[in-house]
Amino acid sequence: MRVLWLTNIAIPEASSLMNDDILPLGGWLVNTSKDLSVQEDLTLSIAFPYKKNRNQKLQGEKIIYYSFPAIKNEYDSDNLLEIINEFKPDIVHVFGTEFTHSLTMINICNEKNIKSIISIQGLVSIIAQHYLMGLPAKVKYGFTLRDFIKRDSVLQQKKKFAMRGKHEIKALKKAENVIGRTSWDKACTTQIHPDINYYFCNESLREEFYKHTWEYENCEIHSIFVSQASYPIKGLHIILQALPIVLRKYPEAKLYIAGADITKSDTLFQKMKISTYGAYIKSLIKKHELEDNVFFTGYLNEREMCNRFLKSNVFVSASIIENESNSLSEAKLLGVPSISSYVGGVTDRIKHNEDGYFYQYDANYMLAYYICEIFDDKSNTIKLSRNARENSIKYHNVQENTEKLLNIYKEVLR
Numbered sequence: 001m002r003v004l005w006l007t008n009i010a011i012p013e014a015s016s017l018m019n020d021d022i023l024p025l026g027g028w029l030v031n032t033s034k035d036l037s038v039q040e041d042l043t044l045s046i047a048f049p050y051k052k053n054r055n056q057k058l059q060g061e062k063i064i065y066y067s068f069p070a071i072k073n074e075y076d077s078d079n080l081l082e083i084i085n086e087f088k089p090d091i092v093h094v095f096g097t098e099f100t101h102s103l104t105m106i107n108i109c110n111e112k113n114i115k116s117i118i119s120i121q122g123l124v125s126i127i128a129q130h131y132l133m134g135l136p137a138k139v140k141y142g143f144t145l146r147d148f149i150k151r152d153s154v155l156q157q158k159k160k161f162a163m164r165g166k167h168e169i170k171a172l173k174k175a176e177n178v179i180g181r182t183s184w185d186k187a188c189t190t191q192i193h194p195d196i197n198y199y200f201c202n203e204s205l206r207e208e209f210y211k212h213t214w215e216y217e218n219c220e221i222h223s224i225f226v227s228q229a230s231y232p233i234k235g236l237h238i239i240l241q242a243l244p245i246v247l248r249k250y251p252e253a254k255l256y257i258a259g260a261d262i263t264k265s266d267t268l269f270q271k272m273k274i275s276t277y278g279a280y281i282k283s284l285i286k287k288h289e290l291e292d293n294v295f296f297t298g299y300l301n302e303r304e305m306c307n308r309f310l311k312s313n314v315f316v317s318a319s320i321i322e323n324e325s326n327s328l329s330e331a332k333l334l335g336v337p338s339i340s341s342y343v344g345g346v347t348d349r350i351k352h353n354e355d356g357y358f359y360q361y362d363a364n365y366m367l368a369y370y371i372c373e374i375f376d377d378k379s380n381t382i383k384l385s386r387n388a389r390e391n392s393i394k395y396h397n398v399q400e401n402t403e404k405l406l407n408i409y410k411e412v413l414r
Contacts, residue, residue, distance in 0.1 A: 001409060003036070004089035005029075005046040006080075006105050008096050014046065014065040017058040024301055027206035028326060029095065035204070035402040037062035042406075045087050047080070049101055055079060057086075071101040074167070080105055084112065091409055092116040094171075098124040098164040103171040110174060115412050117177040117199070120185040122323045125165025125192075127233060130321040131158035134362050135232055139280045146273050154232060154276055172196065177412050179405075182345025185323050199408045204398040205330055208306045213389065214335040216382055218310065222253040222375055225312035225336075227305070227327035229257045232277055235318030235341060238364050240284040243293065245368035250375055254293055256308065261296035309336050314374045320361055322346050332356065333396055335389035337381050339370045349395075355387035 011029050012022045037044045043064075050056065050067035058065040064087070068079035080101065084092075092109050094102045097118055109116035132140050135154065143153040152160075169192055172178065177197045180186050186198055224243075229236035239255065246253050262278035263285065265271045274282070285294055300308060309315065315331035317340040324345045331338045332355065340346050341361035350356040357373070359366035374381050 001042045001413070002088060002090045003042060003044050003409065004083070004087055004092045005033070005044065006092060006094045006101065007046060007048045008099055008101075010048050010050070010065070010067070011046065013060045013063065014048065014058060014067075017060060017065065018050075018056070018067070022301070024299060024305070027302065028203040031204040031207055031398050032402060032405065033063060035398055036405070039402075039406065045083075045089070047083050049099075055082070068101075071099075071104050074100055074103045074107060074170070076100075077104050077108055080108055084108060084114070089114060091413060093409075094118045096121045097168040097171055098122075100167055103167045103174075106171050106174050115177075116175065117179060117408070117412055118171065118175050119179045120181075120189060120323065123165075123168065123185060123188050124161045125168050126188050127321050128158055128161035128165050131161055131233060133320050134235070134238060135280075139232075139276055142276045144274055144276050144279060147276050152275070157231065179408060182324050182348045184345035184347070197412075199411070201404045201408060202395050202397075202401050203324075203326070203329075204401045205326065205333055205396050206302050206306075208302045209309075209330045209333050210398075212306060212310060212334055214310055214337075214385055216378060216385070219313050220254070220311050221313055222250045223311065223313045224253065224255045224371060225258075225308060225315050225331075226255065226318065227258045227315070229281075230259055230262055233320050233322075235320050235361065236281055237284060238318050238320075238341075238362065238367065239316060240281065240288065240290065240294070242364040242368040242371065243290060244288045245365060246371050246375075247290075247293065249372055253371075253375075254295065255290075256312065257294070257296050258300050258305065258308065259296065260298065263296075306330075306334070309334050312336055314339060314371055316367070316371070317341065317346065318361070318367065319343055319346070324349060329392060329396060332388040333392040335385040337374045337384050338388060339367065339374070341367075351387075351391070355384055355391050357384075 009023055009025050015022045045064040047066040049070045056067040066083045094105055147153040172192045178189050179199045179201050181202050228234045263282035265274045309331055315336045315338045317325045317328040319341055322344045328340055338356040340350055342358040343361050352358045357370040
């Protein structure tokens with residue numbers, strides 16, 4: 001079986017072969033590709049768009065990699081056709097739905113009668129509908145100098161999601177097969193294309209997260225961790241409205257946020273670069289006097305992210321909408337006590353009061369309540385941790401997920 005993956009990013013081995021920085025993204029692809037590449041009677045190749053806009057063929061230890069220039073429209077097919085004609089895949093597996101290259105590849109597969117399958121990550125056509133939820137009008141419709149120059153205000157970001165969503169809807173309507181992992185992505189996908197063949201398959205997570213286990217005695221007591229917060233969908237503004245309630249009871253509590261500091265505006269240049277959402281977050285921190293309680297960690301690689309999870313007393317996924325939060329899954333696999341907004345496909349990933357807590361996405365007071373519950377009750381927190389790890393090991397078993405994926409490929413080819 002010759003399998004061609006189409007991804008949106010280069011996985012670490014490909015980045016190393018190109019002497020590029022390894023991106024802290026798409027970690028679920030690494031374990032699965034490694035496991036697939038050692039299967040008997042299977043040859044795996046991975047194609048991805050490359051920022052330097054050039055075609056390359058790279059031979060990894062077990063995997064063949066192809067880079068191609070970014071595709072501008074769905075009919076810009078020459079580079080992908082060249083890869084198809086050289087590799088001659090039996091099946092093409094497309095990861096993600098909203099990119100132009102995904103739609104182009106589905107068009108090529110249909111024209112050349114090659115079997116294809118799309119894996120759902122998020123669904124931007126649906127996410128766009130939720131993008132502005134929980135934001136005041138001044139944030140929805142305001143803009144900074146940076147937003148004006150880049151045409152990237154919060155409202156314009158929503159419109160970009162909606163535009164990419166048009167490609168997504170086209171691709172799904174033309175596809176015959178799709179892989180999902182939640183009731184939310186199944187509902188959304190089958191509403192877009194009622195006759196599509198839907199296959200269920202859990203994802204394997206980054207390798208580092210299978211090696212460690214959270215322990216209460218080793219964490220920073222009363223610390224909260226958030227893995228993403230750079231744009232409104234991730235719900236940082238909700239957490240910052242919950243934090244003052246937590247601080248009434250636990251004034252020493254600290255919130256750690258992975259990624260660049262979106263509020264930074266000490267110099268003139270930084271003030272020119274701040275976004276409307278960053279300025280809003282900065283205003284919430286100032287309003288609630290949280291300067292000594294909120295910390296941005298900067299970008300974290302796989303090992304650093306794992307260590308930050310292990311140090312945390314609680315992990316929070318505060319998204320306004322989400323398919324499945326890989327960060328939540330990583331937290332639970334480690335056994336980090338976790339709280340999530342009750343949204344999208346995340347509703348399939350926590351058993352409330354057994355291996356984590358849910359709250360209504362805009363009920364900051366309930367988020368604060370559950371954070372305090374974890375801080376208050378050590379024995380129950382340890383129980384949540386143990387159950388989370390046990391359940392996650394079942395969801396994210398690398399061998400079982402690889403076998404399931406192989407069986408899906410075989411079924412599609414039949």
